[in-house]
Amino acid sequence: MARTLTVEWSDPAALAAAGRSMAGIDFLRALRDGRLPPPPIAQLLGFRLVEVEPGHAVFECVPGEQHYNPIGVVHGGLAMTLLDSAMGCCVQTRMPAGSGYTTLEAKSNLVRAITDKTGRLRAIGKVVHLGNRIATAEGRLEDAAGKLYAHATTTCIVLNGG
Numbered sequence: 001m002a003r004t005l006t007v008e009w010s011d012p013a014a015l016a017a018a019g020r021s022m023a024g025i026d027f028l029r030a031l032r033d034g035r036l037p038p039p040p041i042a043q044l045l046g047f048r049l050v051e052v053e054p055g056h057a058v059f060e061c062v063p064g065e066q067h068y069n070p071i072g073v074v075h076g077g078l079a080m081t082l083l084d085s086a087m088g089c090c091v092q093t094r095m096p097a098g099s100g101y102t103t104l105e106a107k108s109n110l111v112r113a114i115t116d117k118t119g120r121l122r123a124i125g126k127v128v129h130l131g132n133r134i135a136t137a138e139g140r141l142e143d144a145a146g147k148l149y150a151h152a153t154t155t156c157i158v159l160n161g162g
Helices: 012-020 024-033 040-045 076-092
Strands: 047-053 056-061 100-110 121-130 134-143 148-159
Touching: 012 024, 024 047, 024 076, 040 047, 040 076, 047 076, 056 076, 076 100, 076 121, 076 134, 076 148, 121 148
Parallel strands: none
Antiparallel strands: 047 056, 056 121, 100 148, 121 134, 134 148
16 A cells, blocks of 8 residues: 655745854754744654754654665664754754854764654754864764664864854
């Protein structure tokens, strides 16, 4: 039996422009609170920003069949995308207006299979170091009971005024 999934999103260029005009934490709080539309990747994969504080960001997602790979479990790319989002956004919380960041390197460890029976997952990102040019962060992907499914680290370059 075939299944379908319909996805709608807003103009990503307009969202990016809004982001460049705001301090990172204000931009992320506007996304969290629905004052700005979610980015297309969040709509496509079905995740959302639920917590944002200085140096801290949390995304949630309920994995489903649409996330499955050919071997019958959720593709590791979902876990990696959630972790990359949480780690990057926790760095973004510390960026002033007109500055930004981008991921230089990310390392993830998938420690347990994810299925459509797993339930809600939380990707928790926390800044480890924020310098003038380099930031590092760590992330954990956990279920509602705190069981670990994946963990990761990232290195980001800080883009001041560019």
